[in-house]
Amino acid sequence: MAKPLTDEPVLEISGLRKRFGALVATDNVSLTLRPGEIHALIGPNGAGKSTLIKQITGEIRPDAGTIRFDGQVIDRLDGAARARLGLARSFQVSSIIPDFSVLQNVMLAVAGADGHVFRFFRPALADDALTAPALYHIAHAGLEDRAHSPAAELSHGERRKLEIAMALALRPRAFLLDEPMAGMGAEGGRQLTAILSALKSDAPILLVEHDMDAVFALADRISVLVYGQIIAQGSVAEIRSDPQVRASYLGEEA
Numbered sequence: 001m002a003k004p005l006t007d008e009p010v011l012e013i014s015g016l017r018k019r020f021g022a023l024v025a026t027d028n029v030s031l032t033l034r035p036g037e038i039h040a041l042i043g044p045n046g047a048g049k050s051t052l053i054k055q056i057t058g059e060i061r062p063d064a065g066t067i068r069f070d071g072q073v074i075d076r077l078d079g080a081a082r083a084r085l086g087l088a089r090s091f092q093v094s095s096i097i098p099d100f101s102v103l104q105n106v107m108l109a110v111a112g113a114d115g116h117v118f119r120f121f122r123p124a125l126a127d128d129a130l131t132a133p134a135l136y137h138i139a140h141a142g143l144e145d146r147a148h149s150p151a152a153e154l155s156h157g158e159r160r161k162l163e164i165a166m167a168l169a170l171r172p173r174a175f176l177l178d179e180p181m182a183g184m185g186a187e188g189g190r191q192l193t194a195i196l197s198a199l200k201s202d203a204p205i206l207l208v209e210h211d212m213d214a215v216f217a218l219a220d221r222i223s224v225l226v227y228g229q230i231i232a233q234g235s236v237a238e239i240r241s242d243p244q245v246r247a248s249y250l251g252e253e254a
């Protein structure tokens with residue numbers, strides 16, 4: 001994959017604020033996601049990570065602040081419009097059809113991304129033009145040996161790879177990944193770590209993750225969220241040695 005020509009952020013969040021009654025769940029949060037990077041968002045339970053992601057996807061409307069995506073202010077766009085611009089929230093793909101093979105599922109994702117409107121699946125599945133890109137995405141996600149298996153037969157880790165292949169079919173400009181390591185087990189986690197570190201050259205990743213081994217292995221930058229506020233931002237080494245982060249979140253494990 002070509003090196004990005006510019007370091008302009010793909011995603012830029014400034015002064016985002018969200019209140020639930022008396023609780024300030026997102027308190028003046030600013031961060032950027034640059035081409036080619038994995039930016040991890042970490043913090044204790046209830047820190048506001050999911051609320052922040054939902055404001056980026058358009059599920060929750062912020063009380064204040066601005067979100068720019070690819071240089072465009074997207075504050076007024078709904079979730080579907082943001083997804084069409086290439087903001088992909090993966091690992092929540094609910095559209096996997098269990099009886100269809102891995103290949104057929106990814107072909108449908110390719111067809112959808114190309115704006116095909118089809119009332120029946122059969123014509124789309126007979127389209128050879130969808131097979132090549134689908135197989136490319138499947139290989140990219142490390143699932144080529146299961147291309148012809150029904151999705152229902154996949155293990156948890158393989159299903160996650162299918163989700164990656166389907167997300168890739170949408171040709172995203174940025175990935176928002178919410179706890180991709182959850183339930184993966186040690187070997188699955190290692191495989192997914194390798195896949196994500198390759199995926200970031202396709203599109204940068206904003207990664208919410210509790211698994212600190214994965215975060216430290218993957219992140220180019222880390223933001224630490226506590227009580228809705230970013231208390232530290234920096235490289236893995238900077239975050240690991242930050243006294244305030246150690247005290248409030250990492251403890252002595254890091």
Ligand SMILES: Nc1ncnc2c1ncn2[C@@H]1O[C@H](COP(=O)(O)OP(=O)(O)OP(=O)(O)O)[C@@H](O)[C@H]1O
Nearest residue numbers: 020021023025043044045046047048049050051052
């Ligand atoms: N719809 C809502 N209404 C009221 N309070 C909410 C709502 N959604 C989230 N909260 C509160 O906002 C705070 C932040 O929650 P959020 O789920 O964003 O945290 P999180 O960092 O994602 O936590 P976890 O790591 O456990 O997923 C919590 O105190 C939560 O109870």
